[in-house]
Amino acid sequence: MTWKSSQISNKFPTYRNSAFITTHSWLEGKRKDDNAEGLWRVYDSIYDLTDFINRHPGGPDWLRLTKGTDITELFEAHHLTNAPERMLAKYKVRDAKEPRNITLSLEEDGFYRTLKSRVKEQLKTIDCKKYSTRSDLIHSSILALSFIFSMASSLYGSKLLAIVAGLFVNWTVIIAHNYFHRKDNWRMYTFNLTLMNYKDWRISHVLSHHMFPNSYHDLELSTLEPFFCWVPNPYIKNFIQRYISWIYFPFVYSVMTIMQYIKRTIYSIAKGVNIIELDDLLPFTIPLAMYVANSSCVFKILQLWLITLLSAGFSFGIIGLNAAHHHPEIVHEGDTMRNNRDWGLYQIDTIIDRGDLKGSQLLVLTHFGDHTLHHLFPTLDHGILPHLYPVLYQTIEDYEGEMRECSWLHHIIGQLKQLARITPNPNPPKK
Known part of the structure; x- marks a missing residue:
């Protein structure tokens, strides 16, 4: 069994190799691992939510923190209505170039x-x-x-x-x-x-x-x-x-x-x-x-x-x-x-x-x-x-x-x- 790998992702998380692990090193590692191309990724699409940050109903911090990451699971678990999904479509910029890192x-x-x-x-x-x-x-x-x-x-x-x-x-x-x-x-x-x-x-x-x-x-x-x-x-x-x-x-x-x-x-x-x-x-x-x-x-x-x-x-x-x-x-x-x-x-x-x-x-x-x-x-x-x-x-x-x-x-x-x-x-x- 390989211990330098994760069972739910394609890459061993970068942050785990940090000498001093913090929430900030976790976010930095996630941005490197998630194939989100510097923007926000949901499933296999890339979205630019920059103009939506200050209008986000949940508060701007959620989007500021997650820029450059895959937010698929977060998006699904935190939105129970169909309205956010319809809104998200307006901000799509392209299909993702690489597959998702998370394999669930x-x-x-x-x-x-x-x-x-x-x-x-x-x-x-x-x-x-x-x-x-x-x-x-x-x-x-x-x-x-x-x-x-x-x-x-x-x-x-x-x-x-x-x-x-x-x-x-x-x-x-x-x-x-x-x-x-x-x-x-x-x-x-x-x-x-x-x-x-x-x-x-x-x-x-x-x-x-x-x-x-x-x-x-x-x-x-x-x-x-x-x-x-x-x-x-x-x-x-x-x-x-x-x-x-x-x-x-x-x-x-x-x-x-x-x-x-x-x-x-x-x-x-x-x-x-x-x-x-x-x-x-x-x-x-x-x-x-x-x-x-x-x-x-x-x-x-x-x-x-x-x-x-x-x-x-x-x-x-x-x-x-x-x-x-x-x-x-x-x-x-x-x-x-x-x-x-x-x-x-x-x-x-x-x-x-x-x-x-x-x-x-x-x-x-x-x-x-x-x-x-x-x-x-x-x-x-x-x-x-x-x-x-x-x-x-x-x-x-x-x-x-x-x-x-x-x-x-x-x-x-x-x-x-x-x-x-x-x-x-x-x-x-x-x-």
């Missing part, structure tokens, strides 16, 4: 496009506004509690309250993930409260992970290397990554959000570019609120804020990294894939949902629940997703897919086993 399929009569068509009809029967309004209320409430507990920890000098504040900050950030897949909105900015940045995550999570989960094209698979390696590759995974990671993972989880802020700063200095923007100041609103509550000791406030950040980082890691994707029974790069290479079926094969979250919109929002449907339709509010299961189950049955679920504990244990696993699965996913 999106055939008209395939699984994903059939499911998408059925979901469009199902959405007409759902009061979407009702469930999205409920999500907004949950987000606003938890955001408020983040600041209330932060200020209370400062007022009473309580480390315990700082830990609780970190939990609410973490939940605020996870719910914010429900919003940054969509058009620009104020709620997406709350993702920044843990020192992470929603713009970077629009690249690493939306453009990369969501489209190509658990593959070498998945930037989130490499973000925490060398501390963690989930690829079952005996040639790149050492004993420390396989087993000692079981011991040090709580520490890495705790500092991972701080590390991302430091990493962005180092990149900015090393490259001589200013990627630190005004929204990067948002995390500092928490210590500012602490100072307003009690200005007697700045050092104590900084100490409590650090505890809040560490609490938020640990809870984000224990929830996020054990949410759906890392388990020995889930497809990772190197594992045998099913013969049907439909993009939607590939998504399903790289996910095992947390069945213990179903039925609670609060738990789904705060723990990355209904993960399969979210990957397939990322722009839909999480509150809407449960009402699409009948359509999903029927389409999976029609195309012989497998919808799998397990508990959070099962995921945590499975993720540790996945870290240790070096032998690729010889068979496609099964129930």
Whole structure:
């Protein structure tokens, strides 16, 4: 088996050879690999969307970020109506000269496009506004509690309250993930409260992970290397990554959000570019609120804020990294894939949902629940997703897919086993 290749593309991704991997190196590599000829590629056509950037309903950043890349999967997953497809035709400049790099399929009569068509009809029967309004209320409430507990920890000098504040900050950030897949909105900015940045995550999570989960094209698979390696590759995974990671993972989880802020700063200095923007100041609103509550000791406030950040980082890691994707029974790069290479079926094969979250919109929002449907339709509010299961189950049955679920504990244990696993699965996913 060749490990210098990807199972879902014709080229091994350029960014993987970078000494210092960032969202920017991922984008640079994708522009080299995608055969998009410096413009935007959808299927086998090249489009010039330059004049449309500032008129894009989702906001200009999506098109600015993706110029020079193949956006086929993004275009399909983020547009549920036919209007964008009709609009796109106006901007075609030529047929592509080279075949697509990504080899997953999106055939008209395939699984994903059939499911998408059925979901469009199902959405007409759902009061979407009702469930999205409920999500907004949950987000606003938890955001408020983040600041209330932060200020209370400062007022009473309580480390315990700082830990609780970190939990609410973490939940605020996870719910914010429900919003940054969509058009620009104020709620997406709350993702920044843990020192992470929603713009970077629009690249690493939306453009990369969501489209190509658990593959070498998945930037989130490499973000925490060398501390963690989930690829079952005996040639790149050492004993420390396989087993000692079981011991040090709580520490890495705790500092991972701080590390991302430091990493962005180092990149900015090393490259001589200013990627630190005004929204990067948002995390500092928490210590500012602490100072307003009690200005007697700045050092104590900084100490409590650090505890809040560490609490938020640990809870984000224990929830996020054990949410759906890392388990020995889930497809990772190197594992045998099913013969049907439909993009939607590939998504399903790289996910095992947390069945213990179903039925609670609060738990789904705060723990990355209904993960399969979210990957397939990322722009839909999480509150809407449960009402699409009948359509999903029927389409999976029609195309012989497998919808799998397990508990959070099962995921945590499975993720540790996945870290240790070096032998690729010889068979496609099964129930």
